[in-house]
Amino acid sequence: MKPDAxxxxxxxxxxxxxxxxxxxxxxxxxxxxxxxIEKFASLGFPTRKNxxxxxxxxxxxxxxxxxPSPTANGAVSxxxxxxxxxxxxxxxxxxxxDGRFDRELSTPAxxxxxxxxxxxxxxxxxxxTELRPLLEAPDSLQRPxxxxxxxxxxxxxxxxxxxxxQWEQPIQLIFxxxxxxxxxxxxxxxxxxxxxxxxxxxxxxxxxxxxxSYSTNAVTQxxxxxxxxxxxxxxxSESDSAYHLSSVDVMQDRDSxxxxxxxxxxxxxxxxxxxxxxxxxxxxxxxxxxxxxxxxQHVDSQTTIDHASPHGTSRELYKGILxxxxxxxxxxxxxxxxxxxxxxxxxxxxxxxxxxxxxxDTKPTLEIRANDVKCSHGATIGRLDDDSLFYLRSxxxxxxxxxxxxxxAFASEIAQGIPQESLRAQVEKLVAEKLxxxxxxxxxx
Amino acid sequence: MGETPLLEIQGLRARAGDAEVLQGLDLIVQPGEVHxxxxxxxxxxxxxxxxxxxxxxxxxxxxxxxxQGNDLTTLVPEDRAKEGIFLAFQYPVEIPGVAxxxxxxxxxxxxxxxxGEPELDGMDFLEFAREKMKLVGFDEKLLNRxxxxxxSGGEKKRNEILQMAILxxxxxxxxxxxxxxxxxxxxxxxxxxxALRSPERAAIVITHYQRLLEYVVPDFVHVLADxxxxxxxxxxxxxxxxxxxxxxxxxxxxxxxxxx
Numbered sequence: 023m024k025p026d027a028x029x030x031x032x033x034x035x036x037x038x039x040x041x042x043x044x045x046x047x048x049x050x051x052x053x054x055x056x057x058x059i060e061k062f063a064s065l066g067f068p069t070r071k072n073x074x075x076x077x078x079x080x081x082x083x084x085x086x087x088x089x090p091s092p093t094a095n096g097a098v099s100x101x102x103x104x105x106x107x108x109x110x111x112x113x114x115x116x117x118x119x120d121g122r123f124d125r126e127l128s129t130p131a132x133x134x135x136x137x138x139x140x141x142x143x144x145x146x147x148x149x150x151t152e153l154r155p156l157l158e159a160p161d162s163l164q165r166p167x168x169x170x171x172x173x174x175x176x177x178x179x180x181x182x183x184x185x186x187x188q189w190e191q192p193i194q195l196i197f198x199x200x201x202x203x204x205x206x207x208x209x210x211x212x213x214x215x216x217x218x219x220x221x222x223x224x225x226x227x228x229x230x231x232x233x234x235s236y237s238t239n240a241v242t243q244x245x246x247x248x249x250x251x252x253x254x255x256x257x258x259s260e261s262d263s264a265y266h267l268s269s270v271d272v273m274q275d276r277d278s279x280x281x282x283x284x285x286x287x288x289x290x291x292x293x294x295x296x297x298x299x300x301x302x303x304x305x306x307x308x309x310x311x312x313x314x315x316x317x318x319q320h321v322d323s324q325t326t327i328d329h330a331s332p333h334g335t336s337r338e339l340y341k342g343i344l345x346x347x348x349x350x351x352x353x354x355x356x357x358x359x360x361x362x363x364x365x366x367x368x369x370x371x372x373x374x375x376x377x378x379x380x381x382x383d384t385k386p387t388l389e390i391r392a393n394d395v396k397c398s399h400g401a402t403i404g405r406l407d408d409d410s411l412f413y414l415r416s417x418x419x420x421x422x423x424x425x426x427x428x429x430x431a432f433a434s435e436i437a438q439g440i441p442q443e444s445l446r447a448q449v450e451k452l453v454a455e456k457l458x459x460x461x462x463x464x465x466x467x
Numbered sequence: 468m469g470e471t472p473l474l475e476i477q478g479l480r481a482r483a484g485d486a487e488v489l490q491g492l493d494l495i496v497q498p499g500e501v502h503x504x505x506x507x508x509x510x511x512x513x514x515x516x517x518x519x520x521x522x523x524x525x526x527x528x529x530x531x532x533x534x535q536g537n538d539l540t541t542l543v544p545e546d547r548a549k550e551g552i553f554l555a556f557q558y559p560v561e562i563p564g565v566a567x568x569x570x571x572x573x574x575x576x577x578x579x580x581x582x583g584e585p586e587l588d589g590m591d592f593l594e595f596a597r598e599k600m601k602l603v604g605f606d607e608k609l610l611n612r613x614x615x616x617x618x619s620g621g622e623k624k625r626n627e628i629l630q631m632a633i634l635x636x637x638x639x640x641x642x643x644x645x646x647x648x649x650x651x652x653x654x655x656x657x658x659x660x661x662a663l664r665s666p667e668r669a670a671i672v673i674t675h676y677q678r679l680l681e682y683v684v685p686d687f688v689h690v691l692a693d694x695x696x697x698x699x700x701x702x703x704x705x706x707x708x709x710x711x712x713x714x715x716x717x718x719x720x721x722x723x724x725x726x727x
């Protein structure tokens with residue numbers, strides 16, 4: 023099937039499912055969906071001629087013709103879900119199975135607590151006017167997969183922490199794929215809003231209970247209000263046969279603090295995008311990421327930090343560990359707009375290649391249009407340090423274990439940056455398991 | 468003689484980088500002995516240490532190295548460590564992200580498993596390590612940091628001696644462990660070596676200065692120059708070197724051997 027045929031497949035699926043999609047949402051969403059599918063049809067699947075997709079070929083997704091229609095989801099036990107939780111307290115936990123909200127397994131927040139944690143479709147049913155502006159044509163609609171999500175979105179999480187509430191316990195959003203997901207694409211849409219002076223930590227965990235081939239195409243919109251604070255931990259541990267596409271668009275208000283901790287472990291192909299706009303003075307933004315790939319995996323991290331206002335600080339650290347014949351992409355843009363004086367921006371992308379056949383394309387870019395700023399960026403590509411290996415071995419640690427110790431050490435910095443202990447422990451555990459899997463795979467020739 | 472030497476090096480030649488640094492080195496170390504190796508910069512002292520520990524970038528190009536009667540050169544570094552060889556590094560590396568305690572426990576348990584002893588769990592290890600830390604004046608807080616991460620020069624050397632004390636090697640090689648140390652730290656190094664002295668164990672102490680040898684009294688002193696041992700003697704030789712430098716040796720041909 024040609025890419026055009028893939029496009030036609032989604033356009034036809036939309037026509038076939040439009041009525042079903044409309045059943046469970048307010049009337050004003052229908053024209054938004056139609057706009058979105060038209061946008062997708064005009065943009066088409068991205069090709070490698072597009073600079074943002076230069077190193078990532080999505081032909082396989084177009085070809086696979088995943089089914090976006092809302093059908094019944096698979097069965098998941100509460101035990102399965104518990105294993106995916108970072109915090110066992112299980113409060114403020116939403117579970118989505120094959121893209122559908124599961125009320126049984128979820129524990130939405132009590133309204134009285136100053137917190138709204140529930141499914142987006144419920145929130146749309148209850149207070150559509152509040153949410154409408156958030157769903158109406160965001161800039162990100164210019165991206166093909168965001169447009170595709172806009173057409174087929176049906177559910178997702180809605181998180182709102184109201185003014186001044188300091189919410190300490192992590193809010194956990196779990197997206198699980200079951201064997202029923204095979205051949206299908208889910209399009210979760212999440213809205214996270216931290217109101218003025220509030221703070222919270224949210225985990226987005228894309229997990230899998232199968233090794234089927236499916237696709238997740240998630241879009242998350244985040245607003246961090248005046249003097250508000252958010253830690254957003256994204257864990258991508260999809261099936262190794264899955265296609266994971268997800269983007270997080272963040273809008274930061276005055277004096278807000280936003281930290282993204284993004285760990286990408288699964289997927290045959292994963293495209294992880296985070297775009298932060300420092301939209302008012304005095305904001306602080308940290309984008310941390312770790313991508314680990316092995317075998318034939320392809321993992322692409324795209325980030326934008328848009329300094330649109332003065333006195334903003336951003337720190338970005340993305341680390342890659344590539345094994346087997348895997349390929350990694352890092353494309354990190356920092357933009358300092360005219361007038362964004364006293365901006366301080368630091369970006370770095372160190373990569374560790376643990377096999378000869380692994381490959382990374384890294385492109386850190388800095389575009390500065392203000393004159394009173396401090397910015398730095400850089401990327402490195404390296405192998406395990408010989409002197410460190412020898413040191414460990416000279417004490418009796420065998421080569422394989424020494425390699426593992428150094429690899430885990432390289433990865434550890436990202437987990438260490440997560441302030442919430444339970445989330446940090448969860449990330450450490452999943453990263454260790456992934457590195458373990460990399461190790462048992464025979465090294466490619 | 469009869470007894471198998473702990474270490475028997477004959478005609479050793481080795482290449483580090485482009486240069487053949489060792490050019491026919493002979494050395495015999497019996498159990499229970501402490502040998503000091505002195506010599507000017509570039510004479511091959513560190514290369515010898517690295518050959519014994521098995522650093523992959525140093526290539527043995529000739530001669531033989533027998534350890535307890537077996538060819539040492541075919542063993543990978545970790546197997547040498549299991550057999551009881553320990554190198555205290557001249558420049559210990561910093562390894563952020565690998566906690567000191569975790570690493571030392573792993574290393575100790577490798578040694579214990581090899582000796583047929585049960586592994587120590589975290590609690591037992593800590594108890595064991597505490598005693599050793601007291602011995603070398605090692606700040607317990609450093610145990611949970613990354614290996615040598617942000618350590619001062621003295622702390623790094625103490626860490627080497629701590630690991631030596633924990634692993635209790637059969638053959639300890641100290642590569643200029645004393646350089647740059649104040650007198651207290653020097654005493655720690657000396658105490659560490661002396662604590663391990665026993666009829667079964669031996670040590671090779673590579674040093675630039677005879678200062679350390681006031682505290683670790685060696686059985687033999689060897690002078691290394693241009694990749695060979697050019698003179699051997701007892702403690703007096705170290706004092707003579709201190710007084711006269713190395714130049715007089717280079718002028719004086721003829722070679723003395725350590726009494727075996």
